[in-house]
Amino acid sequence: MTRGRTLSDLGEPGLIDRISRMARRLDQSGVVLGIGDDAAILRPRKSEDWVTSTDATVEDVHFRWSEQSAFNVGRRALVANLSDLAAMGARPRGFTLALAAPPELELARFDGLLRGLLREAALHGCPLVGGNLARARQTSLVINVLGCVPRGRALRRDGLRVGDHLFVTGVLGAAALARARVESRGGLIRQLPVPRLAAGQALLGLKGRGACIDLSDGLLTDLGHLLASSGLGAALDTERLPLPRGFRRNCHELSLKPLSLALGGGEDYELLFSLRAGTAARIPSEELSRRLGVRVTPIGRVTGGMGITGVPEAKSFLHY
Amino acid sequence: MTRGRTLSDLGEPGLIDRISRMARRLDQSGVVLGIGDDAAILRPRKSEDWVTSTDATVEDVHFRWSEQSAFNVGRRALVANLSDLAAMGARPRGFTLALAAPPELELARFDGLLRGLLREAALHGCPLVGGNLARARQTSLVINVLGCVPRGRALRRDGLRVGDHLFVTGVLGAAALARARVESRGGLIRQLPVPRLAAGQALLGLKGRGACIDLSDGLLTDLGHLLASSGLGAALDTERLPLPRGFRRNCHELSLKPLSLALGGGEDYELLFSLRAGTAARIPSEELSRRLGVRVTPIGRVTGGMGITGVPEAKSFLHY
Structure with a gap:
């Protein structure tokens, strides 16, 4: 048998796309x-x-x-x-x-x-x-x-609109920092993420809520998935990203860039979601945090153009 | 770290039992x-x-x-x-x-x-x-x-009663024969089992139906699972086991015992089920086959004692 292409030739997105296309041929x-x-x-x-x-x-x-x-x-x-x-x-x-x-x-x-x-x-x-x-x-x-x-009320990835505000629950980068520390200094990873079930259910009942995704692969990657579902872009305010206590100091001790971990580190399992601009203007972050039962931070807005702006040197950045 | 016991020390039933016990501690x-x-x-x-x-x-x-x-x-x-x-x-x-x-x-x-x-x-x-x-x-x-x-109508493994009649759909041993032929003579396994979905759904609507299981591991093994759920035994009539066309000849060509494959061969994915004695007496097998949309064969009865009778030299038999 001649050796054909392998899974690695396509990569995961290509394979998922193949599966999707084959699956869609069936009655849905x-x-x-x-x-x-x-x-x-x-x-x-x-x-x-x-x-x-x-x-x-x-x-x-x-x-x-x-x-x-x-x-x-x-x-x-x-x-x-x-x-x-x-x-x-x-x-x-x-x-x-x-x-x-x-x-x-x-x-x-x-x-x-x-x-x-x-x-x-x-x-x-x-x-x-x-x-x-x-x-x-x-x-x-x-x-x-x-x-x-x-029925019919599930949060989904699609349905973003230009001008929507973007929010995340909790803090970003904790999982990546814990992993990096163990790789550098040994020991066991003790950090554990929390599934934001109550927050998701509370968000479901909120008028003016838009799209939602959980952060398994890292903010930039998962935001990319979210935006792709609606064919839109985003302007991030990276100054506002919520970081764990002592995060910058801990990162510097390990010669890591805090922003790199917060934007690119996976397995935080926080929720990334959008609210319509009117809703976001009406409900202060503190009130939103109270309703969702977890700290919620606005991190940017949905834009009409493709891609994510506001991230310094985004491309080289993730490969730091 | 000292080397502890391994999964193979317990075997699958023991492991499943462990999982069951641990799981039952949660609210069900x-x-x-x-x-x-x-x-x-x-x-x-x-x-x-x-x-x-x-x-x-x-x-x-x-x-x-x-x-x-x-x-x-x-x-x-x-x-x-x-x-x-x-x-x-x-x-x-x-x-x-x-x-x-x-x-x-x-x-x-x-x-x-x-x-x-x-x-x-x-x-x-x-x-x-x-x-x-x-x-x-x-x-x-x-x-x-x-x-x-x-709601509440699913077929289950439990609920056998002494005197229930046992039936199987289709024929037994086809998968084991196909596998044995390929192991002996090469080539590819072309035989494919059929999931008995229509039969299962028809059985669900039948008054007087009892327990049901699918034959993935072989008749004796799966019948053992079925009986264990009710703490009962069975008397099999091995003369009546439904075999594929030409099965005995094909088995003999490969020096295999037909009964061994029919009783011990897995992956037939036929249904093994029981009917109350009164129901079984009232509905002839031909009528039952018609209702379930597949050949149905009576193969024995549920008994009060533990174990399966009617199988010649059952123990050595399976290791032929």
């Missing part, structure tokens, strides 16, 4: 929102939509045993999925787990993974309702999470 | 049926339950590239999931795919997998609604499927 009736958003929405008969999302956590790809406890690997795996529900404004209802592992995996690690998953699940009322175990050379956790939202 | 309200059946059931607000199930297909574990086309690997992966819905009497509504693969995977194989999945999906009205791509050393497909059933 009954599917409110399919491939391409944070989660898919299926419509049951009455008054609510169900939201489902899948995420994988693979050994030596998403985590290393030397850098995190099994417990935290488990928690983090479910956080990534719950965050997708949060970005839809959904309430979690349950999850399934497909766990693959080598027969040589230590039982203590297996137990740790499970305990971490179930701790996070208990915190957010999301019971484990089924699953699958398989043998594999790498350990991996594939989670499918189910949630519900009032 | 809203979950009609959790870990331990073919699928989990979540209860939406009105008139229907949603059914969800997850299954993994791992390279060199569940399939080999040298033995099956990528297209058939994809089809078979979804069949395994749809079969779980069939065993609940559910109607498919959509599935998500978590695909992990090495960067070196040929694009033609990637495409083949997707085409196979989507062909099977189209046949059964089950659109791909989301997913995830990850890098890994082995190719694997983890599928989560969603379906619905009229």
Whole structure:
């Protein structure tokens, strides 16, 4: 057999695009929102939509045993999925787990993974309702999470308008800093993100709310996804980005640029969302924070042109 | 770190039991049926339950590239999931795919997998609604499927009664024979199982129906699961097991025992179900076959004692 192109020839966006195109050939009736958003929405008969999302956590790809406890690997795996529900404004209802592992995996690690998953699940009322175990050379956790939202009301990536104000919950860069510190100085990553479920559900009820996405890949990348859904651009005010306490000092100690981590670091799992200009003008940030139950910071606006402005030397920047 | 016990020390049943026990510590309200059946059931607000199930297909574990086309690997992966819905009497509504693969995977194989999945999906009205791509050393497909059933009516593994009659759809051993032939003579496995969705849904509406399970691991193993759910036994009539056309001759050509394949061979994805004695007496097999849209064969009865009788030398038998 002649050697054809490989997955790496296309890259993930190309592959996802291929999947999307092939999937769209099927009848999509009954599917409110399919491939391409944070989660898919299926419509049951009455008054609510169900939201489902899948995420994988693979050994030596998403985590290393030397850098995190099994417990935290488990928690983090479910956080990534719950965050997708949060970005839809959904309430979690349950999850399934497909766990693959080598027969040589230590039982203590297996137990740790499970305990971490179930701790996070208990915190957010999301019971484990089924699953699958398989043998594999790498350990991996594939989670499918189910949630519900009032019918037709789910937060989505699309629907931005020029002039919309952009906001983020919480602070940015904490996960990247924790990772960098462990890579530089050893030890275990103890930092854990929080899925913003309550904030997402509160946002869902807010008149004048626009689009929403969770920050899994980093602000610039995920903002890029958000903007792409509406074919618009954004002007960021990077002076206003919310940073963790002592962030600049900690970054400088590790010879890292704080802005680089805040803009490019992934796995913060905060929400990035938009409000119509009128709504943003009417509700002060403090009031918005109170309603969403978490600190909310305005970070810029949606513009008509393509691309993101206000970021110094954006291109070289991310590869610092 | 001292080396602790490994997953292989417990085996899959032990691990599943551990997961079940840990999961049961969480609040299960809203979950009609959790870990331990073919699928989990979540209860939406009105008139229907949603059914969800997850299954993994791992390279060199569940399939080999040298033995099956990528297209058939994809089809078979979804069949395994749809079969779980069939065993609940559910109607498919959509599935998500978590695909992990090495960067070196040929694009033609990637495409083949997707085409196979989507062909099977189209046949059964089950659109791909989301997913995830990850890098890994082995190719694997983890599928989560969603379906619905009229509220409270799902077929389950439990609920057998002494005297119930046992039935299977279709024929047994076809998948095992196809695999054995390829292992012995080379070539590709072309045989493909059919998920018995229509039969499951028809069974759901039948008064006097009991328990149901799909045959993924082989009749004896899966019957064992079914019986374990009710703490009962069974008397099998192995003379009546439905076999594929020319099965005995084909088995003898490969020096295989037909009964061994029919009882122990997995991946037939037929349904094994029970009817109350009165119902079974009232409805002849031909009529039952007509109602379920597939050949249905009575193969034995549920008994009070533990274990399965009627199988010659059952223990040595499976290791032929």
